[in-house]
Amino acid sequence: MKVIITGASGVLGSAVYAAFKSSSHEILGTAYTRAKEHPELRAIDLLDESAVEAVIKTWKPEWIIHCAAERRPDVAEKDPEGARKLNVRVTAHLGQLSSRYSFKFVYISTDYVFDGKNPPYLPNASPQPLQLYGQTKREGEVALQELDPSRYLILRVPVLYGPAPQNSDSAVNILLDVVQDQSGKTYKMDHYATRYPTNTVDIAKFLVRLSAYNAQLPTIVHYSGAEPFTKYEICLIFANILGLPHSHIIPDASPPTGTGATTRPRDCHLECRETEALAVEGGLGLSGFEEWWREHLKAT
Numbered sequence: 001m002k003v004i005i006t007g008a009s010g011v012l013g014s015a016v017y018a019a020f021k022s023s024s025h026e027i028l029g030t031a032y033t034r035a036k037e038h039p040e041l042r043a044i045d046l047l048d049e050s051a052v053e054a055v056i057k058t059w060k061p062e063w064i065i066h067c068a069a070e071r072r073p074d075v076a077e078k079d080p081e082g083a084r085k086l087n088v089r090v091t092a093h094l095g096q097l098s099s100r101y102s103f104k105f106v107y108i109s110t111d112y113v114f115d116g117k118n119p120p121y122l123p124n125a126s127p128q129p130l131q132l133y134g135q136t137k138r139e140g141e142v143a144l145q146e147l148d149p150s151r152y153l154i155l156r157v158p159v160l161y162g163p164a165p166q167n168s169d170s171a172v173n174i175l176l177d178v179v180q181d182q183s184g185k186t187y188k189m190d191h192y193a194t195r196y197p198t199n200t201v202d203i204a205k206f207l208v209r210l211s212a213y214n215a216q217l218p219t220i221v222h223y224s225g226a227e228p229f230t231k232y233e234i235c236l237i238f239a240n241i242l243g244l245p246h247s248h249i250i251p252d253a254s255p256p257t258g259t260g261a262t263t264r265p266r267d268c269h270l271e272c273r274e275t276e277a278l279a280v281e282g283g284l285g286l287s288g289f290e291e292w293w294r295e296h297l298k299a300t
Helices: 011-022 051-061 073-078 080-101 132-145 174-180 198-210 231-242 274-277 291-299
Strands: 002-006 026-031 063-066 104-108 152-157 188-192 220-222 249-252
Touching: 002 011, 002 051, 011 026, 011 198, 011 274, 026 051, 051 080, 051 188, 063 080, 073 080, 073 132, 104 132, 104 174, 132 152, 152 198, 188 231, 220 274, 231 249, 231 291
Parallel strands: 002 026, 002 063, 063 104, 104 152, 152 220, 188 249
Antiparallel strands: none
């Protein structure tokens, strides 16, 4: 199968690219800001609609997996126009092209389309994003829902971790740097919001298996790790694995407040029983969070 993966230099896109490549699919990965670091990827500005269409028209993909996004809530708040261009305009354009060129368009969305007040959330639950990042990802979903349902798949995922070009690419991986900073600096760490960290390699392998699924797919699929943690609790796990003290990390159980604070939902747990009911070969294939990190850090 011919597959294009956007954002293939990012933490999720690179995992998806590697998984499809190792599965003997014919793949084209795209990148933009990091294209020079990845000569195997096609450098393309997704905002250049004519260039994007030219690649699709020439390459004739059967699937496009859209991993490129402005995924940082704080950055989205500071640059709402830029976030909307990438998260909404690009998504809508690729959706339109899916109708014109008959490919399946897989849009990576987020648990942040929900307000976190009534978890767990089924795919048909009513979205109510609290901040601009979630709003833009929801607007991307809405743009696709105007299409023929057979043309698109919305895959909602929560906070991600896994192999990454740099720890700052993941809101989970970056916590390793916090734990390893034994300089005397103190960190106030979120102990308010419950997150369900999900491994990018697991998602990537699931997408490969999903691409071989023969029955009709729903338009929205949830994929999430099952283990709940606050960021503070993740820091404690990392400190335990690394054998480091963690007294410099101070738990903060209050919601984000103050000037410049980005509102984050309390608990956006994505219910995955409908995904499990699809009976995709291999199931969800979820890694244990602490087990994966122990093996990963041992190997590195």
